[in-house]
Amino acid sequence: MATVIDGRQLATELNQATAKRTAKLATRGITPGIVVILVGDDPASLIYTRNKHRRAEKMGIRSVLEKLPADVDQATVMAAIDRYNQDDTIDAILVQEPLPAHLDGLAITNAIRPDKDIDGLHPINLGKLYANQPGHYPVACTPRGVMTILRHYNVELAGKNATLVGRSILVGKPLAAMLDNANATTTVVNRYTPNLSKVTRQADILVVAAGSPHLITREDVKPGAVVIDVGINRLPSGKLTGDVDFNDVRDIASLITPVPGGVGPMTIASLMAQTVDLAEWRQHGQE
Numbered sequence: 001m002a003t004v005i006d007g008r009q010l011a012t013e014l015n016q017a018t019a020k021r022t023a024k025l026a027t028r029g030i031t032p033g034i035v036v037i038l039v040g041d042d043p044a045s046l047i048y049t050r051n052k053h054r055r056a057e058k059m060g061i062r063s064v065l066e067k068l069p070a071d072v073d074q075a076t077v078m079a080a081i082d083r084y085n086q087d088d089t090i091d092a093i094l095v096q097e098p099l100p101a102h103l104d105g106l107a108i109t110n111a112i113r114p115d116k117d118i119d120g121l122h123p124i125n126l127g128k129l130y131a132n133q134p135g136h137y138p139v140a141c142t143p144r145g146v147m148t149i150l151r152h153y154n155v156e157l158a159g160k161n162a163t164l165v166g167r168s169i170l171v172g173k174p175l176a177a178m179l180d181n182a183n184a185t186t187t188v189v190n191r192y193t194p195n196l197s198k199v200t201r202q203a204d205i206l207v208v209a210a211g212s213p214h215l216i217t218r219e220d221v222k223p224g225a226v227v228i229d230v231g232i233n234r235l236p237s238g239k240l241t242g243d244v245d246f247n248d249v250r251d252i253a254s255l256i257t258p259v260p261g262g263v264g265p266m267t268i269a270s271l272m273a274q275t276v277d278l279a280e281w282r283q284h285g286q287e
């Protein structure tokens with residue numbers, strides 16, 4: 001029977017550590033600041049954004065919510081980015097995904113100052129991660145949270161097979177780079193991969209971020225594997241469920257994340273920790 005990873009508990013511990021760091025910065029008159037730019041009124045995005053805002057304010061991070069209408073034009077979004085790039089009270093800029101199709105998301109991502117790029121999506125930050133460069137730079141918060149979970153539960157990575165189902169720029173791609181940098185042998189599969197099950201069954205660490213409810217069942221999992229479920233799917237009943245059929249897989253895995261209460265809370269906690277990192281790094285750059 002697998003140990004169920006307690007993402008909420010781990011997030012609470014990380015949030016306490018982050019709050020201590022903001023308290024210390026406050027004695028120097030520094031308040032880390034994050035802006036979340038939300039375009040339109042997608043209900044799921046509204047919930048996440050409000051959660052982030054509440055969490056930030058609770059831990060001494062100034063949080064600004066910039067709500068723009070669904071039909072906003074590109075120039076207005078670019079002007080907002082430019083304003084926050086220059087605003088010294090803002091350390092972190094997050095543009096909530098998904099964006100409406102009429103907007104050029106790449107141009108928006110590329111306009112964010114790399115040292116304020118809280119999602120680690122700017123090509124400069126992605127390139128540094130891919131090259132495993134030393135030094136300080138932001139990385140995507142969900143993968144960062146997953147790496148923290150793996151470290152906390154002492155999951156050995158060097159020499160292990162890590163397989164990722166999903167290759168998004170916010171999760172699969174950066175997490176594959178992080179696992180590779182930690183000397184795991186990484187395999188990234190996608191919807192065109194033949195014999196998916198055969199590949200996933202080789203995984204010592206299986207990360208699923210495909211956005212497909214209960215895609216992974218026990219036949220897809222190697223006995224004793226560590227299973228990390230990044231999927232968040234809302235069922236018609238309103239219940240949240242992951243990309244892994246938790247009840248089917250839990251007794252074959254050694255460690256498994258639940259949904260909710262697994263990766264999600266760690267994403268938010270990592271976002272807060274990295275906002276404080278960005279504030280500290282910028283401060284050091286100015287000294």
Ligand SMILES: Nc1nc(=O)c2c([nH]1)NC[C@@H]1CN(c3ccc(C(=O)N[C@@H](CCC(=O)O)C(=O)O)cc3)C=[N+]21
Pocket residue numbers: 047048094095096097098119141142232240259260261262263264265267268
């Ligand atoms: N630029 C950008 N960066 C993101 O990091 C980003 C984004 N856009 N767009 C949407 C996704 C999704 N995401 C979640 C974060 C926390 C939970 C979370 O805390 N989930 C709770 C449940 C929350 C609930 O009940 O709804 C849990 O899993 O336990 C979920 C989803 C960040 N995302």
